[in-house]
Amino acid sequence: MIGRGVVxxxxxLVLQSQVFAHGGVVEEDDICVIKVxxxxxxxxxxxxxxxxxxxxxxxxxxxxxxxxxMEFMHDALQTMPIDFRIxxxxxxxGRFARMDDVEAIDDLDAATVFYQAAALEPDVYSVVHTFxxxxxxxxxxxxxxxxxxxxxAAVFPFEVGFTGWxxxxxxIGLLILIQIQYFAMSGRLKRWFVxxxxxxxxxxxxxxxxxxxxxxxxxxxxxxxPDGPPEINRMxxxxxxxxSESGEPIEGADIxxxxxxxxxxxxxxxxxxxxxDLGDGYYRLDGVRFHMSGYWEMVVTIRSDAGxxxxxxxxxx
Amino acid sequence: MTTRTLISFVALLAVASAAWWWAHSRPPEAWSDxxxxxxxxxxxxxxxxxxxxxxxxxxxxPLAVEFGRALFFDTRFSANGGISCATCHQPERHFTDGLPKxxxxxxxxxxxxxxxxxxxxxxxxxxxxxDSLWSQALSPLEDPNEHASNRLMVIAIVVEDxxxxxxxxxxxxxxxxxxTMFSNIGKAIAAFERTVMPTxxxxxxxxxxxxxxxxxxxxxxxxxxxxxxxxxFIGEANCTQCHNGPLLTNxxxxxxxxxxxxxEVPDKGRVTGVREVLEHxxxxxxxxxxxxxxxxxxxxxxxxxxxxxxxxxxxxxxNLENTAPYGHKGQLATLVDVLAHYNAAPDAMxxxxxxxxxxxxxxxxxxxxxxxxxxxxxxxxxxDAT
Numbered sequence: 284m285i286g287r288g289v290v291x292x293x294x295x296l297v298l299q300s301q302v303f304a305h306g307g308v309v310e311e312d313d314i315c316v317i318k319v320x321x322x323x324x325x326x327x328x329x330x331x332x333x334x335x336x337x338x339x340x341x342x343x344x345x346x347x348x349x350x351x352x353m354e355f356m357h358d359a360l361q362t363m364p365i366d367f368r369i370x371x372x373x374x375x376x377g378r379f380a381r382m383d384d385v386e387a388i389d390d391l392d393a394a395t396v397f398y399q400a401a402a403l404e405p406d407v408y409s410v411v412h413t414f415x416x417x418x419x420x421x422x423x424x425x426x427x428x429x430x431x432x433x434x435x436a437a438v439f440p441f442e443v444g445f446t447g448w449x450x451x452x453x454x455i456g457l458l459i460l461i462q463i464q465y466f467a468m469s470g471r472l473k474r475w476f477v478x479x480x481x482x483x484x485x486x487x488x489x490x491x492x493x494x495x496x497x498x499x500x501x502x503x504x505x506x507x508x509p510d511g512p513p514e515i516n517r518m519x520x521x522x523x524x525x526x527s528e529s530g531e532p533i534e535g536a537d538i539x540x541x542x543x544x545x546x547x548x549x550x551x552x553x554x555x556x557x558x559x560d561l562g563d564g565y566y567r568l569d570g571v572r573f574h575m576s577g578y579w580e581m582v583v584t585i586r587s588d589a590g591x592x593x594x595x596x597x598x599x600x
Numbered sequence: 601m602t603t604r605t606l607i608s609f610v611a612l613l614a615v616a617s618a619a620w621w622w623a624h625s626r627p628p629e630a631w632s633d634x635x636x637x638x639x640x641x642x643x644x645x646x647x648x649x650x651x652x653x654x655x656x657x658x659x660x661x662p663l664a665v666e667f668g669r670a671l672f673f674d675t676r677f678s679a680n681g682g683i684s685c686a687t688c689h690q691p692e693r694h695f696t697d698g699l700p701k702x703x704x705x706x707x708x709x710x711x712x713x714x715x716x717x718x719x720x721x722x723x724x725x726x727x728x729x730x731d732s733l734w735s736q737a738l739s740p741l742e743d744p745n746e747h748a749s750n751r752l753m754v755i756a757i758v759v760e761d762x763x764x765x766x767x768x769x770x771x772x773x774x775x776x777x778x779x780t781m782f783s784n785i786g787k788a789i790a791a792f793e794r795t796v797m798p799t800x801x802x803x804x805x806x807x808x809x810x811x812x813x814x815x816x817x818x819x820x821x822x823x824x825x826x827x828x829x830x831x832x833f834i835g836e837a838n839c840t841q842c843h844n845g846p847l848l849t850n851x852x853x854x855x856x857x858x859x860x861x862x863x864e865v866p867d868k869g870r871v872t873g874v875r876e877v878l879e880h881x882x883x884x885x886x887x888x889x890x891x892x893x894x895x896x897x898x899x900x901x902x903x904x905x906x907x908x909x910x911x912x913x914x915x916x917x918x919n920l921e922n923t924a925p926y927g928h929k930g931q932l933a934t935l936v937d938v939l940a941h942y943n944a945a946p947d948a949m950x951x952x953x954x955x956x957x958x959x960x961x962x963x964x965x966x967x968x969x970x971x972x973x974x975x976x977x978x979x980x981x982x983x984d985a986t
Contacts, residue, residue, distance in 0.1 A: 331862075348863060352866070406906070407909050410865060411863060516851070548907070552852050552903070574842075
């Protein structure tokens with residue numbers, strides 16, 4: 284019985300990936316991803332005037348201003364000129380339209396409703412188009428490899444002004460039911476509940492942290508701030524003192540410093556550097572500035588003949 | 601049975617309403633020592649003396665202030681002869697213009713930021729693409745949507761105007777290369793802009809009363825809603841994470857997930873601005889700066905990274921009720937819109953919204969707004985000495 288359940292689930296998963304994958308845009312772990320050949324990017328569509336900050340993956344509810352955003356997961360896309368085209372779906376293939384179908388179109392320009400010429404976008408790629416009419420469309424993203432001249436493309440059919448969900452909710456409901464049934468039978472549901480209980484999670488986190496604490500013991504870093512205690516919004520310097528566990532000063536080390544606020548997912552506003560080796564294990568660190576109050580961590584990486592270590596200095600401002 | 605259920609339900613309701621009423625009608629608690637320290641840090645009295653601008657040798661020269669003030673209000677430095685710096689930076693509107701995006705010869709790319717107190721900021725513009733007031737002052741002159749002039753035309757006007765030329769020569773000497781003369785003109789405008797400062801608001805008077813321990817005066821200055829709003833501002837609402845210090849800004853860059861401007865792709869903000877300032881010939885390390893590179897620590901230690909995608913400089917909140925609309929494209933029309941936005945903290949369209957949803961109620965948002973209005977106070981600036 285369980286064996287058959289697994290086979291059925293496997294079949295469903297295969298089906299699922301085929302059903303969800305309209306050409307170049309797929310859902311992966313709740314994140315919408317566009318695949319331009321092997322290069323991937325987060326893909327988001329917004330209809331800011333019609334739906335505010337609500338995110339869409341492919342189909343759009345209204346003929347309205349639509350914002351297509353690609354956040355690169357492969358750095359290579361930052362160096363490739365990218366162009367973006369939207370055509371009316373005249374292939375007759377609907378959901379199953381592929382690059383071959385697009386290439387078979389004689390007059391691509393006549394079918395084009397939006398075209399953004401190739402451009403390099405080093406940080407994030409976005410285009411905006413206001414759809415005049417509802418209907419079926421195909422998006423085509425092409426990226427040119429600057430080294431080989433090869434063109435990679437992604438094709439994604441989508442619908443503007445889709446009216447109903449059809450049998451989708453039923454299908455998804457069935458899928459969830461079967462998944463739950465399978466988990467229940469295999470005992471995974473029970474395991475999942477145990478795993479999710481906060482105590483177990485906390486213990487797990489504690490265990491994971493243990494090696495880090497042990498690792499930080501190789502070198503000891505102390506810092507002083509000659510211009511007075513660190514305060515926010517003031518550029519200042521630190522004097523770092525690096526010693527081994529046995530109290531020997533670490534001289535001539537190569538030191539890198541970075542840091543940030545874990546609670547806000549961001550780093551320092553500056554990039555501090557060690558500007559002077561003062562000798563006897565002392566180093567001058569310039570360009571330190573904190574711009575928010577709260578909990579900060581400074582991560583000091585030390586490389587020397589005596590070994591390598593990363594020391595995290597916590598501080599609250 | 602049903603009657604008893606009904607009675608206990610009504611009793612429960614009565615107790616809950618009584619508790620609610622009690623919680624909301626009590627006078628606000630006194631400030632703790634920690635809170636007083638935070639209030640003092642936001643106090644205008646705590647504003648340090650204006651630091652020198654090593655890149656601008658005439659930054660604090662009274663003659664440069666006078667010359668710069670005249671240039672600031674002069675409409676001749678524009679393609680149509682009708683645009684001055686004050687067209688968008690209007691003194692009576694706290695040096696902003698009341699528009700979503702500035703309108704001069706054409707429409708500017710972003711909302712007009714205030715000049716008040718910007719002499720304290722290491723970075724200028726919403727995206728920090730300039731690192732001094734003097735280099736910032738030059739850009740709008742040549743921006744085709746703003747003054748739409750050019751450096752040759754600007755220099756020609758200064759040379760031909762007897763009063764301007766006299767002031768220029770006594771500050772900078774005889775005629776020199778185009779870029780040198782152009783940057784000198786920026787330095788004079790900057791000298792005037794350095795005098796544009798906030799003045800004491802009702803909030804500052806309130807902090808003075810708190811510091812003096814004068815509770816009668818505190819009650820006379822602030823309503824209970826304003827006190828509650830201030831407590832939320834420095835506490836639960838996390839506003840002082842970025843809006844800190846006496847100018848209520850850290851002058852740094854944050855992505856707060858604002859919506860795109862109608863018909864435009866989202867603005868990339870600081871991630872683009874930092875590239876521009878590092879390469880700009882009028883930056884602190886450039887040949888026209890009076891600074892030695894040792895003075896340029898902000899530029900030397902600045903950084904970039906994906907967290908700066910869609911990040912914009914924190915604006916000062918002083919006198920903010922006179923600086924509507926809000927946001928780098930003026931996306932938020934009123935303070936109510938601003939507070940609703942931070943309360944919801946939606947996902948950013950590009951990059952990552954640093955703010956977290958606050959889940960405050962309408963009443964609490966109204967209290968924060970009431971507090972923000974206590975920051976109203978006009979700017980002061982150098983006036984015509986003659």
